[in-house]
Amino acid sequence: MTIVNISNHGRITIPSEMRKKYGWKDGDKVIIIDHPLEGIKILPYLSEKKLQSILDMETSIKIIEEISKERRQEIENEKEKLY
């Protein structure tokens, strides 16, 4: 844990060892979210190009098929409740 000061306009400095660990350089963007349970979180910003290839095709298809299966399962569960 590191304690940092909040300066003018709410600026804080991310300690250098953390910047190194996450590969953050001057000018890089980050995303700050206010998580409902975990409070303020800093997440790396991904360029659109990087985001477009963040998943491999195998994982993507697995997710699509599992979502489809879940949606179908919901209907099957409803039928079981009816009869």
Next chain:
Amino acid sequence: MKNTIFLDTGVISLYLSNHEETLKEIKTKKKNNYSFISSELNYIEFFNHLCREKGKINAQIIMENLRKGDFIEFLPVSKNVSILAGELKCKYKFLSMVDAIIIAEALTRKIFIYTTEAYFKDIDNLKVKKINY
């Protein structure tokens, strides 16, 4: 007003995996000033599956980058969409809750929905494009 297209979860997943047909379609539409929307329910559905595959922190990174980027806006469920979704769920027994809500959103806005699900074509008056993978 800009033209809008609704993207179902499967199409967002394909967009994030460099799927040629999906990227080509989205880039073409973007050039023609289209914008893309999805539902907060798609957000939840996708987050859940990303979390299972990649862990919670990676799911947060991917989903928050999607939310904060220019690509897509996730919409909360409105009163009108709830009303129509209930009616759709009653009429079409094969629709899940998520299906009914996102179809209601597309029908209310009279816009195309891009999906990986084949059965969306059976909904009356729905403008649908099936994305194959």
